[in-house]
Amino acid sequence: MESSLELSSSLGSVSSLLSRYRTFKVLVIGDSGVGKTCLTHRLCAGQFPARVEATIGVDFRERLLDIDGEKVKLQMWDTAGQERFRKSMVQHYYRNAHAVLFVYDVTCPASFSGVPSWVEECRQNSLGHEIPRFLVGNKSDLRDPSRTQDQVSQEQAMSFAKVHRMMFFETSAKNPPPKQVNRRQCDGEVSYQQDKVEDIVMAVGAKLKRQKKPSATNALTYSGSYKFLNKKRPDKEPWTCC
């Protein structure tokens, strides 16, 4: 039988292993169907999920990073975009959050128009520009340079990000570019730029690492994916936009 001395020593090593990581809670929010779940999978596991369903409540995934020799753990909270799956949980999402990713779908202007209401919901829950905030245009693989009208331009998104003091990225959870890509139109103008998913992760980690305050969620957190609300999920309805 393990002696109390051995037990406390092994508990000590577990706790020192956990405390080596500064843990940060990162909210991923935006309208339903913009790809929050897929993007969170990609950011944390490096993969596009084979099958996705509407998020109910919230899912968690974690990503461990080593930034300049410091261990950082990003705990990504993938929140439900559909009002009916989030209403009772809203205050829990926002409590002790360290950063927010506002996600929209570049092929769905309505999802971009919805971003201000997510910013407002954050503000009502005491999350303003004092924490790092990121604007992420997802589904860049679906961008069609010949059809500009029903897509969100990068100029629009960049000026929104500037006004709201956010870092801006555009990427694809499904088919992320292996490196930063600049697409050029015939006249030589840069029409849009795609970012690597890894650049987003590193930017979030680097911004948070510079935060002075110790993490409030630095208690017991575990690697991997786990769910907060594990109700039976309905299959996702086919996604249509605009």
Ligand SMILES: Nc1nc2c(ncn2[C@@H]2O[C@H](COP(=O)(O)OP(=O)(O)OP(=O)(O)O)[C@@H](O)[C@H]2O)c(=O)[nH]1
């Ligand atoms: N082409 C393309 N499709 C994507 C991308 N990201 C997500 N999708 C698709 O978009 C749909 C919605 O993705 P989800 O990740 O479930 O969206 P969500 O924002 O989490 O939705 P809720 O859980 O309802 O809030 C799915 O059919 C995905 O396969 C992407 O980068 N490119």
